Structure formats: structure tokens, C-alpha cells
Amino acid sequence: MVAIKKAVAEKLLNVRKKLFQQAQSLKVQVLALYLAARDPRTPRYARLLVLIIVAYALSPLDLIPDFIPVLGLLDDLLLLPLLIALAIKATPESVLWDCKQRAAVYFAGARPSSRIAGFVVVLIWFSSAVLLVYWMQGAFT
Secondary structure, X not given: OHHHHXXXXXXXXXXXHHHHHHHHHHHHHHHHHHHHHHOXXXXXXXXXXXXXXXXXXXXXXXXXXXXXXXXXXXXXXXXXXXXXXXXXXXXXXXXXXXXXXXXXXXXXXXXXXXXXXXXXXXXXXXXXXXXXXXXXXXXXX
């Protein structure tokens, strides 16, 4: 029984490591696409495709609404990776290689940070939470 638990725990750890590696790779790919879209050597149609991907990913409207069980999230899980792969194919290899190198350096190094910006973000979230509690108290009294 203990051996089975160890095997399951080890398998879950391996799956977690693979997912983490894929997430890191996806971060580099997305940043590389962003950099490639801003590169003047990238053709206009590839830039337009990246714009469409970003607009679709950030849009509150989906082809299939997210509240529909399974299918709602499935379009995001299938369509976005396919569009990203299409944008990668549409971008010239030399540009993409340069941008991947720049993205990898960005994620490998220390990213710039600002304590003031962090404080402002925390202050906004805290203020929003306080206002929400205040509003909720007024709504239920």
C-alpha cells in the first residue's frame, strides 16, 4: 500500500514538473510572439494574426460561452494554442529565433521591479476590498 502511494506521488510530481516546464515554455513563446509582432522584419499578416490572438484571448466574448460546461473552456484550450502555432509559422524563423533569445534572457534574468508600483497595486486591491465590504454592509442592512 505504501509503495502504491509513493508511486502515485512520484507520478503526480512528474506531471507537475512537466506542466511547469510547459508553462515556462509557453511564457517564452508568448513573449517572443509579442516581440516579433513589434519587429519591423515581421510581415503585416503575422502582426495582424498576433493582434487577433491577443484580442480573442482578452475578449470577454467567446465563440462558445464559458458558462457552457466543458465546451465553453474547450474552445480556449484548443483554439488559442492553434492560433499561437499559426502565428509562429507565419513569423520568419530568423525573427522568431531572435525574439525567443530575447524572451529567454528576459525570463532568465532578474526582471525590473518597483516597490512603489507594488505598493500601489496592493493599495488598489485593499481599497477595493474595503469598498466591497462597505457596499455589502449597506446592501444587507
